[in-house]
Amino acid sequence: MATIKGTYKGNLRNEMTHVQSGATILTDAPTDNHGKGEAFSPTDLACGALAACMMTIMGISAQGHKFDIEGTTYEVTKTMNADPRRIGQIDIVFNFPEKEYTEKQKALLWAAAESCPVGRSLHPDVIVNITMNFQG
Numbered sequence: 001m002a003t004i005k006g007t008y009k010g011n012l013r014n015e016m017t018h019v020q021s022g023a024t025i026l027t028d029a030p031t032d033n034h035g036k037g038e039a040f041s042p043t044d045l046a047c048g049a050l051a052a053c054m055m056t057i058m059g060i061s062a063q064g065h066k067f068d069i070e071g072t073t074y075e076v077t078k079t080m081n082a083d084p085r086r087i088g089q090i091d092i093v094f095n096f097p098e099k100e101y102t103e104k105q106k107a108l109l110w111a112a113a114e115s116c117p118v119g120r121s122l123h124p125d126v127i128v129n130i131t132m133n134f135q136g
């Protein structure tokens with residue numbers, strides 16, 4: 001069974017539906033590649049998927065080790081390469097809430113982020129820079 005079903009809506013826009021949940025998302029071509037930039041571009045989704053995957057795996061690790069990272073925020077910056085056109089660099093900054101994290105917990109979070117399946121699926125030429133800011 002398919003995981004995602006999609007329809008090309010014209011004007012460089014796609015609508016995708018997650019089959020299991022029924023959730024939908026639109027994509028649009030970015031303004032620097034003939035689009036209107038009115039929705040996530042496919043490469044935006046790839047970068048966002050990396051950050052969300054890392055955050056999910058860190059959440060699983062934190063739950064398993066009985067500590068809380070709820071409220072963590074993140075920012076993703078995508079840099080495109082021109083020739084060939086592809087994602088060249090992804091910078092992700094994680095900002096953890098004001099809590100006292102032990103060195104062991106911080107190490108667990110780093111290991112979790114680095115084990116993300118999306119990250120492991122990226123081409124090795126894509127540069128990924130991760131910053132983790134602990135406020136406590």
